[in-house]
Amino acid sequence: MPQVSLTVNGTRHTVEVEARTLLVELLREKLRLTGTHVGCDTSQCGACVIHMGGDSVKACTILAVQCEGASITTIEGLAKPDGTLHPMQEAFREYHALQCGFCTPGMVMSAIDLVNKHPNGLTEQEIREGLEGNLCRCTGYHNIVKAIAAAADVMQGRRSELARAAE
């Protein structure tokens, strides 16, 4: 069987996989990183979004063998070792940007890439368009959009801490 060596959340792994093994299967089944979800079979839902070399990609639409030498970050790799959440995770909590939570890992990973690619801030429309690859079946997106705007302010230094959500 082919072997693939890759770095996931800062740890180097060498894993035997079939050529047809998807990255998301490697993450969930071999590395037991089950925060990356699978919500569809058709590459549409975005629950499996991770970062590969800093870019958001769908882990269900890339073969594990294509990730040789890659640096991958999953939702488990965002919080600090002491448990302090990433500002995007904190914003999703503060703004109640989730209900069932199934799409949340993918939303958070897509949102961080979106903010990183717009260093001068984002309009509401840019946030909504930036989430085209992520489907949520409960929230109606409004609180997700608010959370991303609030997290962007912290990530880009416009605020020192997260603006509290209105009650």
Added chain:
Amino acid sequence: MYEFSYHKPASVADAVKLLSADPEARPISGGMTLLPALKLRLSKPTALVDLSGIAELRGIRRDGGTIVVGALAKHYEVATNADIKAAIPALAWMASTIGDTQVRNRGTMGGSVANNDPSADYPAALLALGATIQTDRRKLSADEFFTGMFSTALDTGELVTAIHIPVPEKAGYAKMKNPASRYSMAGVFVARGPAGVRVAVNGAGANGAFRAPQMEAALQANWSPDAVAGVKMDPAMMNGDIHGSAEYRAHLVTVMAKRAVQNAG
């Protein structure tokens, strides 16, 4: 997914050798169309030949009056490349509307061109801009290259290596996205430049992307949105399905052509 073997050659020559030796092997670059098809078992290749390690297929550069796009250039790179944004802003904007962020971070121009999906964006742009498709063995004009829905002039084992795009004086693009899938229902790319006035359509045709000679003649005589507003397309040429009838798509092509000319300025 069915089983297959996996190869990652480091040169075009090695990739061509692998693909020529096995007609059931398929090349893969970003895989944004191929992998979903494999997951649904719509395709059963014996082997995948991964092109992503081939350095000579990378990069975007301006060479005088031509933009040269390496086959492995990702949609995100096309959308953000400074030379393309300066020389052909309509192409950069088109790239920014393909799929979603995650598709744009993986999908490549070479892959999209070689696949020639009728809803893909690039084929209409390359037809309208009079682009030349460079393969490992020859050069083909876009008119010669695109031969119908999911069909190109590529031989077995032949690879797209780069796309040469003459810089136009003006170019514009407009498309109607399907509200659910976001694929093009009808997209029109218009260009005026070294190749003359050219208009090409994606998403709507019964047999893939095509040029619209009546619209080209109308714009040649008078470059304005009004000139194409009166050109009616023949529904017999259009695709009709659950998302829209052939008549509706014929109507959309005229509307998108008008908007594309407006966008071109």
